[in-house]
Amino acid sequence: MIRCSLSDAAEGMVLAKPILVEGRCLLNAGMSLTKKHLQIFKSWGISEFCIEGDDVVSAEDNGSNEPENQNPILEPVYSRFSKIEDTDGLLSMLKRLAVKLALHEMKSEKR
Amino acid sequence: MKSESRNLLEKALADVRQLPTLPVVYSRLQNVLQNPKVSAREVGNVIEQDQALASKLLRIVNSAYYGFPSKISTMSKTVVILGFNEVKHLSLSICILKMFESNQKAGDFDHLEFWRHSIGVAVCAGILAKKSGVSKISSHEEAFVAGLLHDIGLIAQDQYIHGLFVKAVQKKQADNMYLYEAEKEIMGFTHEETGMFLTETWNLPPQLQATTGFHHIPIAKKGSSLFNLVSVVHIADIVAVALGFGSKGDPFVPKYYRECLDALGLTVADIESSIDEIVRVYKEMSYCLIDLK
Numbered sequence: 001m002i003r004c005s006l007s008d009a010a011e012g013m014v015l016a017k018p019i020l021v022e023g024r025c026l027l028n029a030g031m032s033l034t035k036k037h038l039q040i041f042k043s044w045g046i047s048e049f050c051i052e053g054d055d056v057v058s059a060e061d062n063g064s065n066e067p068e069n070q071n072p073i074l075e076p077v078y079s080r081f082s083k084i085e086d087t088d089g090l091l092s093m094l095k096r097l098a099v100k101l102a103l104h105e106m107k108s109e110k111r
Numbered sequence: 112m113k114s115e116s117r118n119l120l121e122k123a124l125a126d127v128r129q130l131p132t133l134p135v136v137y138s139r140l141q142n143v144l145q146n147p148k149v150s151a152r153e154v155g156n157v158i159e160q161d162q163a164l165a166s167k168l169l170r171i172v173n174s175a176y177y178g179f180p181s182k183i184s185t186m187s188k189t190v191v192i193l194g195f196n197e198v199k200h201l202s203l204s205i206c207i208l209k210m211f212e213s214n215q216k217a218g219d220f221d222h223l224e225f226w227r228h229s230i231g232v233a234v235c236a237g238i239l240a241k242k243s244g245v246s247k248i249s250s251h252e253e254a255f256v257a258g259l260l261h262d263i264g265l266i267a268q269d270q271y272i273h274g275l276f277v278k279a280v281q282k283k284q285a286d287n288m289y290l291y292e293a294e295k296e297i298m299g300f301t302h303e304e305t306g307m308f309l310t311e312t313w314n315l316p317p318q319l320q321a322t323t324g325f326h327h328i329p330i331a332k333k334g335s336s337l338f339n340l341v342s343v344v345h346i347a348d349i350v351a352v353a354l355g356f357g358s359k360g361d362p363f364v365p366k367y368y369r370e371c372l373d374a375l376g377l378t379v380a381d382i383e384s385s386i387d388e389i390v391r392v393y394k395e396m397s398y399c400l401i402d403l404k
Contacts, residue, residue, distance in 0.1 A: 003391070005394035005395065005398060006398055007394060007398055008394070045170060045173055045174075047175060047394075047395055047398040047399070048175055048394070048395065076355075076362065079363075080352060080353060080355070080364050081353070081364055082363065083289070083364070083366075084363075084367055087367070087369050088372070089379045090369070090372065090379045091364065093382070093383050094349070094350060094353035094354065094364075095353065097354065097383070098353050098354050098355060101354055101390070102355065
């Protein structure tokens with residue numbers, strides 16, 4: 001199960017939990033999202049919900065069969081860090097998390 | 112005596128007939144909040160004079176970030192829940208965001224992406240300020256606004272000295288350099304100086320003048336009482352660029368001064384343990400503050 005914000009949502013994603021508004025069910029779990037659903041969520045102020053899928057992107061299952069350093073989606077991520085040197089581990093940690101986030105987003109888009 | 116870059120900045124802005132002014136509703140809000148006996152209803156009445164401001168505050172107070180079990184539908188209740196300080200800071204943020212809200216694009220510089228970056232820095236600064244503790248930063252709300260406005264000079268340059276700014280953006284791309292380096296070469300001043308000039312013009316507090324003016328060279332404020340606030344915005348900017356929260360037209364993670372992390376009493380592990388919350392709140396606040404296109 002993945003927590004998904006409305007801005008990241010796309011048609012075809014499947015709800016993992018029902019969406020409740022003031023105690024009433026707006027849309028049941030298992031429903032595949034349509035453009036109309038997303039417009040309704042916006043009008044109700046629903047900004048986040050749970051969709052089906054794995055939340056963890058592991059090194060082995062990064063949404064691509066390509067090695068990470070050949071994955072074109074990661075080029076802008078590596079480029080961001082090209083002008084600075086790591087002095088205390090902060091930038092290495094941020095680079096690792098930035099790669100994880102980029103892969104996660106790529107996986108969400110593929111769904 | 113004025114510095115050379117300040118003279119160049121004032122000369123560049125001399126042709127601008129009217130720099131933006133803060134909306135009347137914010138001045139009224141500041142006035143009523145100066146009265147120690149003011150009620151939440153009176154503050155709510157002032158905010159309700161600006162429907163766009165009121166609706167954004169309602170959206171924020173009803174967001175999952177605050178997590179209240181029932182829907183908040185009145186402005187006086189919103190004021191009670193958020194508190195005067197947070198209402199003041201959020202209102203300033205919303206007013207300034209609205210002043211520069213457009214989908215304009217100048218080469219790499221996209222206004223929507225710019226505000227996403229600014230919201231990312233604001234959220235990160237607020238969360239790290241909270242983690243750092245009240246002895247280091249006076250309030251996390253102040254850190255949030257400082258983060259939101261830190262690059263205001265960029266959007267002002269794009270709006271008011273567009274030709275020069277586009278040249279700087281092109282130079283940055285051609286020579287693969289930081290945008291502030293290209294600004295200095297092309298215009299003779301940077302967005303930090305433009306931002307500080309604007310915050311001075313708007314008579315915003317010295318804290319916000321310092322964070323707009325020194326977030327890339329925080330070390331210049333070392334020894335000052337403002338160093339911790341400038342440091343939190345400096346670190347937040349690095350985190351936001353590194354994680355790809357929007358874009359300020361400069362893809363490179365800025366130069367990092369580790370003294371800033373030490374000043375805040377934070378470790379790399381502290382930052383890492385905050386990232387999940389930062390990502391979640393960033394998405395939430397982007398939804399609340401920027402209208403989905």
